[in-house]
Amino acid sequence: MCGRMALTLPKEAMVELFAATPANNLPEVPNYNICPTNQVHGVTSEGGARRIRSMRWGLLPPWYKTPSAGPLLINARAETVAEKPAFREAIRARRCLVPADGFYEWSKDAEDNRLPWFVHRADGAPMVFGGLWQEWQGEGGGVATLAIVTLAAEGKMASVHQRQPLVLAPEDWPLWLGEAGKGAALLMKTPPEGTLDLYRVDREVNSNRASGPQLLEPLEG
Template sequence: MCGRMTMTHPSDAMARLFDAAPSNDLPEVPRYNICPTQAVAVVTADGGSRRLRPMRWGFLPHWYKTPTDGPLLINARAETIAEKPAFRAACRERRCLVPVTGFYEWTKGEDGARLPWYFTPADGSPLVLAGVWQDWSRGEDAFTTLAIVTTAASPWMAETHHREPVSLAPEDWAKWLGEEGHGAATLMQAAPEGRYARWRVDPRVNSNRAQGPELIEPIAA
């Protein structure tokens, strides 16, 4: 799965990278512990032009009467995304790119403690995750929400967790956004070997209130 993320790349650099017009209300960076329900900057393709815009992490299906009317859908499984009522329309019509610096996964210690690991591209480049999004509103409440697409983990990733977020290479961005016709389903694969570096980090990141660059500093495993 993907349950916490980091973003340290400047928003203006991301706008240039994706050739996207940036919104003026993007979340501030750097961020070292992005949690569900918080705003995330994503790239969408609207009428032939790209936008870098904020969305609430935690997909809200249109039938939810309140934001807490059902489970918080932070991830969408690649294997069933085209069939699940919550995601099937978004999978066809509303796909987005989610640029981040890295993400966290957890293993369990011998005493049952949650041990966090940090994953980031081994070459230091921005990590671009596949997402789907949905507008949701009830009365005065209105959100644009997203979920990260996940798939079965590669053998290397499975040493830490059995799922991983779908990451997209630059040559695949346009296809995922729907700018190059059909074929997005073929992109929902595990990352190739060597894509990520990983290391253990301080359990302080287990708290959604923790912040700061020290959260991604390596510690002894």
């Protein structure tokens, strides 16, 4: 799954990377510990133009009366995303890209302690997740929300967790965003072996209140 991530890419770099127009209310970067319900950067293609928007991480279906009216939907399983009522319309019509440096995942030792890992692209490039989004109408107006698509983990990731987020290569972005026609379902697969790498980080990141660049430092020893 994907339940925590980090992003240090400056706004200007994201604008260039995605050839997109940024909104005025984008979340601040760097953020080394992005948690569910935080605002994240969502890249959309609307009316033939790409935009970088601020979106709540945790999709809110239209029938939620309040943000806490149902389960927190931060991830959408690729195997069932086209069938689940909360996701099936969005996966067809409202897909997005979610940039990150990488994400955190946890394994457990023999004493059941949670051991954090940081997963990143082996080539050092930004990681871009495939997501879907929904504009939710609350009492205060519209709120853009998103979920990240996940798959069964393979390779190194499978030794840490059974799920991993959908990671898209730059050549796949137009198809995922609907700019290159139909067939985005074909992209819902794990990247080639060797695309991702991971290393242990300090257990400080187990707290959702932790912050700072030290969270990304490899654990010595």
